[in-house]
Amino acid sequence: MTNIAILGFGTVGGGVYEVINASRKKPLCEVNIKYILDLRSFPEHPIGDRVTNDFSKIISDESVKIVVETMGGDTVAYKFSLEALKAGKNVVTSNKAVVDKYGEELERVARENGVVYLYEASVGGGIPIIAPLNNCFAGDEILRVAGILNGTTNYILTHMQSDGKSLDEALKVAQELGYAEADPHADIAGLDSARKIAILSGIAFGKYISYNSIPHIEGIENVTSEDIALADQLGCVIRLVAVAERVGDKASILVAPHLVGKNSLFHAIREAFNAVSVTGSAVGEVVFYGQGAGSLPTAAAVCGDIERVISNRVSDSERVPCEEGFILNGDGNSKFITLANGKKYRYFE
């Protein structure tokens, strides 16, 4: 039996309970959720009696091997993650804000304390991408990582095309369906995608990169129904694509709406789905596709990390930069296409 604590019993934290509770496979079915940290109480919940608002109880309980951080935010979540690692507990998180801002420090503290800091769920929801990037491309030089990393904007762009809606109309439907938040700025402006490509490119290129240092972050605010119709005439769809690629000794990283032609699998990514494309010098292009958000998919990724910790099957989190002089650059290899209305878009293939 492995004792864990869940910090934050919201959408993802609740999903982690659901997945563990339903699991019939070792080692996950032998995981015991000993504590749930939340300021709210859950009297009706089957394990509502495990809820505490006292983090020190969790830190001082030596039987707790893994702390699952599903709180969100980057202040208390960071503080508790750091304390847990320093107390010799492994930390598993879905919190991309903390990974982006403090990942380098938290991974270092984890190593110093003989534990791990894992964050598969922070990018692409249920899509396994961090572990494969760490584990499966080891023999290969990664030339490019690109992704449709934000479900909200992909849902909006899909429905602007299929229903002829304006951005505002499609956004409203997305909000009604729960695909978009009340304040959709981070999604629409490309900041959510930027955080995720920063995490992915950091692993791919062996450097910690914060989204703050990405030179070009462009959202979908200026994409119009007309653009989408004109793109369609060229056999293209418009997608918000985050691209990180090697250009000589530079890493070019950007987030922008792209025209995507039929030869790319990204052309077929619709609704709120995510996809990540990884191009290696030997393996060529590999694409990972799935649900980029949602309670159970994200929780499944968290539980995959929990299983990795228990099975002691964790990739070395230390990053070795591939080259000296690896400089961020936003120009990249972008090709541009001008639509009939004069607007220029980057082209993704």
Add this chain to the structure above:
Amino acid sequence: MTNIAILGFGTVGGGVYEVINASRKKPLCEVNIKYILDLRSFPEHPIGDRVTNDFSKIISDESVKIVVETMGGDTVAYKFSLEALKAGKNVVTSNKAVVDKYGEELERVARENGVVYLYEASVGGGIPIIAPLNNCFAGDEILRVAGILNGTTNYILTHMQSDGKSLDEALKVAQELGYAEADPHADIAGLDSARKIAILSGIAFGKYISYNSIPHIEGIENVTSEDIALADQLGCVIRLVAVAERVGDKASILVAPHLVGKNSLFHAIREAFNAVSVTGSAVGEVVFYGQGAGSLPTAAAVCGDIERVISNRVSDSERVPCEEGFILNGDGNSKFITLANGKKYRYFE
């Protein structure tokens, strides 16, 4: 430095040399190919001096930690793999025939000798699928694994559609381009796909399943240009899909041409590419896409396994059947659609 031996210096074995030679990352750049076992000699090759035809030299050299089996066939390749494992050497292979026929025994012998038998490259070429199936879905019950697992037939079906070619004509082009072998029977009849789905479903469902026990293996022999045109009128393409799914306490496994609608990402899989779809109860559908064959993509997968061995980051290969009474069954959940010419096809979604 890690000493390895490559058995069979053909397409894949040669690719393994290429990938290791080009690698600039640890631990792969520190791998030393100490022996190459082949009956041919390669006097012009940069490491032609490492070639031997004496397997006993490799077995008796205690400094060899990993044996890479890229010979093909299921007789000598099996015998040498078994001997290597018994001599306490890890074995990494791309040989699906041996994995299908002897995987259970070889994994057991590996465990008994404290080493591993890894075969990421045996399914889907460069697509990381075995490792994610073992590692990333640990928290989840896998409901279905399905795949376009054979590049030759997918190339043929794509070009029957795009160029209006007959099966024989498209096959001839595929052979000229090196996508199809001189004797294409194993591909066309679905046997290659069957071997691969047997390996995948064995991992997904926790049982060893040989392709011989798959109750329904149907190839593309009877797919006509007319069928493809009629399917197109329904918004579908025809693809050779291998499907393994849980139906109650049974596993339904089959290989057959399917009508694939636009809502499935398989609709967009063209040319000689492969794709694998994994559906988990929590994570939903996840799809992995890439080059299913070829020297460098397959070698990249082999090298990923080599790296896992060196980094001691290998999933436990022991399979725990999820349920008692897990019985093979070919009926599955197949839905059928009848084309305008009266022919019935299974439908994949």
